[in-house]
Amino acid sequence: MTTETHSSRSALGGHASRIQRTGRPLPFDDTRHLQAHQWLVDEAWLLDAQDYEQWLTTLTEDIHYLMPVRVTTALGAGFDTAPGMAHFDEDKYSLSRRVARFMTEHAWTEDPPSRLRHHLSNVRTFATEDDNHLVVESATLLFRSRGDVLAGSIVSAGREDLLRRSPDGWQLARRTILVDDSVIRMQNLAIFL
Numbered sequence: 319m320t321t322e323t324h325s326s327r328s329a330l331g332g333h334a335s336r337i338q339r340t341g342r343p344l345p346f347d348d349t350r351h352l353q354a355h356q357w358l359v360d361e362a363w364l365l366d367a368q369d370y371e372q373w374l375t376t377l378t379e380d381i382h383y384l385m386p387v388r389v390t391t392a393l394g395a396g397f398d399t400a401p402g403m404a405h406f407d408e409d410k411y412s413l414s415r416r417v418a419r420f421m422t423e424h425a426w427t428e429d430p431p432s433r434l435r436h437h438l439s440n441v442r443t444f445a446t447e448d449d450n451h452l453v454v455e456s457a458t459l460l461f462r463s464r465g466d467v468l469a470g471s472i473v474s475a476g477r478e479d480l481l482r483r484s485p486d487g488w489q490l491a492r493r494t495i496l497v498d499d500s501v502i503r504m505q506n507l508a509i510f511l
Contacts, residue, residue, distance in 0.1 A: 333409070334382030334492050335480055339444030339453040351443040354454045354481055357488045362436040365510055370417040373510070378482055378491040383408040385495040385511065405507055406495070427508040433463040434509065450483040460511060462504060471504035473497060475511055
């Protein structure tokens, strides 16, 4: 089943897979759920270690990485993101350029590097019509300390990921990040969620 996704409404998401979940969440002891959960934990470790070059290898070539701008609207408005606006709206090329920039002296927002900790919970995995894809929902809480301010920053978000099976294992084919705040309270977004 292919339907509209956040990616389908994005200028840079036209290439992204439209595969959607089918049915109820998989049981927690289902092998596919366990593999997806392990993938998320391993990814969180890479992001916390800031091993972004290795992280790029876990992404498909047609990845769409999207974090729409959240808005607070009336109950019946029918939307909670600002159309056409995003904090991140990226493909593999733009993600790789961000990672390459981290390796230069021009990445002053991350020199010295932040201290990061991704916390994962509420992982639910869904089958799709294609056995080589899984939709995975999770909640993430990112703690970030810059070392130059007294208080660390926290970002809370829900994510919907599309994982695709490859010869090397599961890879991330699509990520939509829906932050819980309408206003991001951190100095910059030079990090990955």
